Amino acid sequence: xNLKLFVVMVGVAVLVSCAPNPPKSEVDTKVVEKxxxxxxxxxxxxxxxxxxxxxxxxxxxxxxxxxxxxxEFWDKNKLIGLWExxxxxxxxxxxxxxxxxVLKVSKDGLSCIVVEQFYIPYWSEEMPFRLTTNxxxxxxxxxxxxxxxxxxPYNEDIATINTALKEEPVTD
Amino acid sequence: xxxxxxxxIDLKIVQQEIHSLLDKFHExxxxxxxxxxxxxxxxxxxxxxxxxxxVVDKYGFIKDATEFARHLNQNLTYNIDKRxxxxxxxxxxxxxxxxxxxxxxxxxxxxxxxxxxxLENDEWKMDFVNWGMITSNEQVxxxxxxxxxx
Numbered sequence: 558x559n560l561k562l563f564v565v566m567v568g569v570a571v572l573v574s575c576a577p578n579p580p581k582s583e584v585d586t587k588v589v590e591k592x593x594x595x596x597x598x599x600x601x602x603x604x605x606x607x608x609x610x611x612x613x614x615x616x617x618x619x620x621x622x623x624x625x626x627x628x629e630f631w632d633k634n635k636l637i638g639l640w641e642x643x644x645x646x647x648x649x650x651x652x653x654x655x656x657x658x659v660l661k662v663s664k665d666g667l668s669c670i671v672v673e674q675f676y677i678p679y680w681s682e683e684m685p686f687r688l689t690t691n692x693x694x695x696x697x698x699x700x701x702x703x704x705x706x707x708x709x710p711y712n713e714d715i716a717t718i719n720t721a722l723k724e725e726p727v728t729d
Numbered sequence: 730x731x732x733x734x735x736x737x738i739d740l741k742i743v744q745q746e747i748h749s750l751l752d753k754f755h756e757x758x759x760x761x762x763x764x765x766x767x768x769x770x771x772x773x774x775x776x777x778x779x780x781x782x783x784v785v786d787k788y789g790f791i792k793d794a795t796e797f798a799r800h801l802n803q804n805l806t807y808n809i810d811k812r813x814x815x816x817x818x819x820x821x822x823x824x825x826x827x828x829x830x831x832x833x834x835x836x837x838x839x840x841x842x843x844x845x846x847x848l849e850n851d852e853w854k855m856d857f858v859n860w861g862m863i864t865s866n867e868q869v870x871x872x873x874x875x876x877x878x879x
Contacts, residue, residue: 621815626866627828627839630813659784661775661857663847668822670845670857674781681869683876685781687861689843691824693817703815703824707841707861708869709781714876715835721875722837722868 584666593660593669593692596699605652607644613637617693617700625686625706651679667694668702674709684708740816747814747823747846750853759805761798767791771847771854779840779860790858807831810839821848822856828863838862 596615603611613633616622622631631639657674669692676685691703710718750769757765767787770776776790777783785793811828823846830839845857864872 621813621824621826623826623841625861625863625869627811627863628865657781657784659775663822665821667819668817670775672775672777672859681873683873684869687777687781687859689859689861691845702817705826705841705843705859705861707859707863708838709779709861710872710876711782712780714879715838717875717879718872719835719837721871722864 584662584664586662586666589662589666589669590660593662593671593699594658596692597658597671597673597690600701601653601655605650607640609637609640609644612640615699615701616704617695617702620700620702620704622701622704623706625708629706651677653677656685668692669699681708683714684710740818740820743816743820743823744814746853747816747825748812750846751809751812751814751825751827751844754855755807755809759807761794761801761804763791763794763798766794769855770858771849771856774855775857777859779862801833803833805831805833807840822846823853835862837868838864 600612600615603615616633616636618633620633622633622636623629624631653675655673655675657672659672661670661672663669671688671690671692673688673690674685675688676682680686685708687707687709689703689705689707690701692699693702694700754766754769756762757769767790770787770790772787774787774790776785776787778785778793783793807829809827809829811826813826814823815825816823825842825844825846827842828839829842830836834840839862841861841863843857843859843861844855846853847856848854
């Protein structure tokens with residue numbers, strides 16, 4: 558072997574061995590979004606049918622779940638209990654279509670905030686909901702760690718709402 | 730004391746830090762100090778107002794808030810009725826939930842502001858800000874009826 562070529566090869570080998578570790582592969586946001594989107598579709602499908610076992614398995618044991626009424630702050634067990642009660646006490650059906658969905662995946666790819674907007678006429682025909690969920694990846698599976706239901710009326714409807722409620726604030 | 734990424738982190742310290750930042754945020758927001766508020770936001774922040782059309786990034790927020798403050802021309806006066814801060818176990822993110830009335834905007838429904846906080850270069854930043862409105866379940870029927878008839 559040519560000595561010059563050998564020296565160059567050794568030099569390259571030394572440089573490569575001394576180089577810093579390559580950066581960790583970047584999170585493929587599209588893959589995470591696809592996973593979460595499939596779970597969201599499933600969540601809404603089992604929610605309208607109140608399939609409690611599946612709903613429960615999608616929720617983190619330490620999660621916080623809050624409803625659109627200021628008194629509604631629940632842990633997982635409390636919420637599951639309410640859903641079980643609702644399932645036994647009502648034969649009402651409700652359905653809805655998602656009007657808007659936005660996903661925001663964290664840089665480490667281990668959590669994702671989701672915002673969805675939709676009407677559920679069964680609860681309110683006039684005010685849409687915004688459902689915010691925070692999904693956390695734990696032990697290779699995604700769980701809902703935080704859920705927030707709130708109303709999002711148009712700004713121009715606020716005066717009508719104030720009149721309807723006679724300007725009496727409601728606190729919990 | 731600022732918790733840093735590599736320390737063994739006491740979640741209560743992080744919680745206190747977020748409480749202080751929330752106080753700072755509201756003090757600035759109520760007086761329309763948009764510069765202070767926007768400095769607390771990450772570059773990739775997503776901001777959602779109570780109106781379903783209000784979905785903007787950081788610079789959309791700065792533009793809208795600046796215009797709105799000029800139009801309103803007065804400070805906000807709300808007090809926080811409820812606050813919960815949840816720090817995740819990796820201590821790299823947290824969620825805050827706050828509820829309050831702002832009579833300038835709505836005299837009947839209260840606001841719920843939820844924020845996702847992330848640790849960026851050892852600084853906590855607001856990465857997602859969501860304003861929604863909440864009311865008792867009993868009042869939803871009244872609202873629906875009034876809106877149908879308006």
